Amino acid sequence: MTQVPEPVAVAEVALPGDLPPLLDRLKKAWLVSFTSPHTRAAYGADLDQWLAFCAAAGLDPLRAARVHGDAFARWLDAGPAPLAPRTLARKLSAISSWYGYATEEGVIPANPFARVRRPKVERFQSETAGLTEEEARAMVAAADAAPGLTGLRTAAFIRLMIELGPRVSEALAATLADLGHQRGHRTLRIVGKGQKTRVRNLPPATAAALDAYLAARADAAGITVAELSGPLFATASGRPLDRADAYRLVVKVAKSAGLAAKVTPHALRHTFATVASDRGASVKQLQHALGHASSSTTDIYIHSRDQVERDPSQLVAAVIG
Numbered sequence: 001m002t003q004v005p006e007p008v009a010v011a012e013v014a015l016p017g018d019l020p021p022l023l024d025r026l027k028k029a030w031l032v033s034f035t036s037p038h039t040r041a042a043y044g045a046d047l048d049q050w051l052a053f054c055a056a057a058g059l060d061p062l063r064a065a066r067v068h069g070d071a072f073a074r075w076l077d078a079g080p081a082p083l084a085p086r087t088l089a090r091k092l093s094a095i096s097s098w099y100g101y102a103t104e105e106g107v108i109p110a111n112p113f114a115r116v117r118r119p120k121v122e123r124f125q126s127e128t129a130g131l132t133e134e135e136a137r138a139m140v141a142a143a144d145a146a147p148g149l150t151g152l153r154t155a156a157f158i159r160l161m162i163e164l165g166p167r168v169s170e171a172l173a174a175t176l177a178d179l180g181h182q183r184g185h186r187t188l189r190i191v192g193k194g195q196k197t198r199v200r201n202l203p204p205a206t207a208a209a210l211d212a213y214l215a216a217r218a219d220a221a222g223i224t225v226a227e228l229s230g231p232l233f234a235t236a237s238g239r240p241l242d243r244a245d246a247y248r249l250v251v252k253v254a255k256s257a258g259l260a261a262k263v264t265p266h267a268l269r270h271t272f273a274t275v276a277s278d279r280g281a282s283v284k285q286l287q288h289a290l291g292h293a294s295s296s297t298t299d300i301y302i303h304s305r306d307q308v309e310r311d312p313s314q315l316v317a318a319v320i321g
Contacts, residue, residue: 019051022062022107023051023061023062026098026101026102026105026107027044027047027051027098029101029105030047030097030098030101030102031043031044033101035194035195036193036194036195038169038193039193042090042094043094043097043098046090046091046094046095047094047095047098049091050072050091050095053072053075054068062102062107062108064112065112066112066113066114066115066116068112069092069095069112069113069116070116070117072095072116073088073092073116073117073118076088076091085119085120088118088119089118089119092113092116092118093118095113096111096113096114096116099111099112099113099114100114130267130268130270130271130272130273130274130275131259131263131267131268131271133275133278135257135259135271136162136271136275138257138258138259139158139162139253139254139257139259139263139268140155140158140159140162141257142253142254142256142257143155143157143158143159143253144209145256146253146256149213149216149217149220149236150236152209152212152213152216152217153213153217153233153234154249154253155209155212155213156206156209156210156212156213156233157171157233157241157246157249158249158250158253158268159203159205159206159209160188160206160209160210161250161265161268161269161272162268162271162272163203163205163206163272164188164200164202164203164206164272164289165268165269165271165272165273165276165289165290166190166200166269166291167192167193167266167269167291168243168246168265168266168269169243170190170191170192170291171232171233171246171265172231172233172240172241172242172243172246173191173240174188174189174190174191174231174232174233175229175230175231175232176214176228176229176230176231176232177229178190178191178232179210179232180199182199185201185202186201186202186204186207187199187200187201187202188200188202190291192291193291193293194293196291198288198289198291200289210232211225214228217234243265246265247264247265250263250264250265250267250268251263251264269290272289272290273286273290276289283295
């Protein structure tokens with residue numbers, strides 16, 4: 001039987017500074033096959049975690065067997081903060097994709113992750129919950145109250161996330177050149193997965209928040225708004241906000257708004273979807289707005305809300321009294 005590596009503590013797992021040349025080339029070639037930079041970043045991080053696990057266990061990744069993949073999955077599950085089923089499934093799928101690539105290139109004879117057990121993920125279930133309308137208004141009010149230039153940026157970012165519902169990666173990748181006008185409306189061009197673009201209508205309040213932020217940003221730089229360039233949301237040094245910046249910003253605003261539940265940038269995207277659905281938006285309209293390739297993905301957003309707020313238990317309770 002193939003020997004299973006001894007369990008290692010999470011804190012002990014770290015990727016070596018330099019990968020062996022073959023592994024390094026194989027990793028880079030595999031990542032280049034994906035067009036989306038966000039996919040490359042996420043899958044690269046997943047693969048790095050597996051390679052670090054192998055290094056800590058003294059295992060050559062190119063000699064791994066299915067049992068090692070199963071052990072890795074159990075190890076991830078046993079951490080101090082167990083992964084959500086959907087996240088664990090994605091990690092195992094990413095690593096399997098890398099091994100599939102290595103198999104097709106003739107580096108190894110078979111994919112050891114092809115039959116690694118993955119958690120069952122409910123098709124219409126999401127671990128992310130959107131805010132209620134009252135909570136969303138509290139978030140916006142808290143963001144609007146933030147002081148200074150960074151406060152104006154916060155207000156514009158929170159409104160954009162709630163009122164347009166982009167992926168956080170899309171909002172952070174937006175540039176000033178993506179702002180425009182169409183048919184009398186202020187617009188924002190969003191580049192989504194697979195480099196697919198969609199043009200969204202900026203609501204007046206979001207456009208006003210952006211205008212206030214950009215005017216203050218231009219004034220701080222000693223130039224006109226027309227002379228501004230670069231990312232739509234920038235730090236004081238001019239670099240684009242990153243995911244960590246956005247996460248901290250949203251958590252801080254949620255705390256100021258007095259929200260007890262954990263609020264993330266992705267929760268604001270869910271908030272857009274559920275509020276729009278409650279107010280009459282069709283699944284097809286939401287699918288385009290959210291940039292989903294399939295309406296089944298959009299259904300997940302709506303179904304997760306319905307499971308709680310439209311649970312039939314409330315109907316029965318009303319009858320029983």
